[in-house]
Amino acid sequence: MIKHKNKDEDATIGPYLKVATDGNYQENMPATEIAKITTDNPWYILGAGAMGCLWASYLTLAGLPVVLITRNKRNGNAINLTKANHSQSITIKQITLGELKPSTLTIKHLLVTTKAQQTISALSDIKPHIDNDAILFILQNGMAGKHIANLLPTQQLITGITTDGAYRTDELSVVHAGTGETLLGDKSIIDCLPKNHLAIKFCDDIDNKQWQKLAINCAINGLTAIYQCRNGELLENEEALSRIKLLCNEITAVMHALGLSVHQSIFDQTLHTLTITADNYSSMYQDCQQQQSTEIDFINGYLCSEAQRLNINCPENQRVLAAIKQIEQSYAQ
Known part of the structure; x- marks a missing residue:
């Protein structure tokens, strides 16, 4: 687990957190002023x-310059954002990996929203363009943070977790299906984010919150792919609810063994998340529908590996892990 040092710095000033060769964070003092977000930066x-x-849209609406890195050229630079049946078209600058690689562009602020299983490959592709002191804001499901820290040991890594729900209807259209909040483990970039459009807060216990988010993902995402449904439909499925309870009990046992705080029942948190994101399709459901690899190894798979290390049995999480692996294997058949 990545360890962060969080202090009550000024909102626009923050320490650069470096990763030493042993993988632990070290504070590089004095604090460095966060570079302003400009057209050139x-x-x-x-x-x-x-x-x-979703974030590209809201950053743009907040008046902050954005460049969306895409794998392939898209038919236009406008993203259609829909929320509460209201749609708007937002023009966002885009650049393909093929255009970025031969360029002399330097990346000083990078928001990473790739799927966990694709993160290291994607970051490796653009690593030559990432400034040594760049800020990386990591906003994704699963536990890929340690792998990122090993790949980019000098950059400042800021972990974020979000309960906002979103899904795409096509490559240029996104639906903000569930309104939640985004928590950050560092105050330094909050003023550089669309805080008037999204609920964004500083959290001084981000590691624990990240585990709580992992727990909810373990309890929901795999089952939506297995039952092929929206989040809220799990609430109407008695078998699914029974499995959610088993998953939550196993996750809670692992968290307790790790010494993590569980202030509120993981099962209750999961039911609340299912309610507020009822219309959302989980990312794992979407991946399975599109016959793509999923984040299962970094969600239930990560939970199972920690449980094995702690000699804790997690048969229901193993069952979900095996079922998603079987779905992935069926793509090639």
């Missing part, structure tokens, strides 16, 4: 899926 977004398009 925009937010680059790596990961043009639902969450990447």
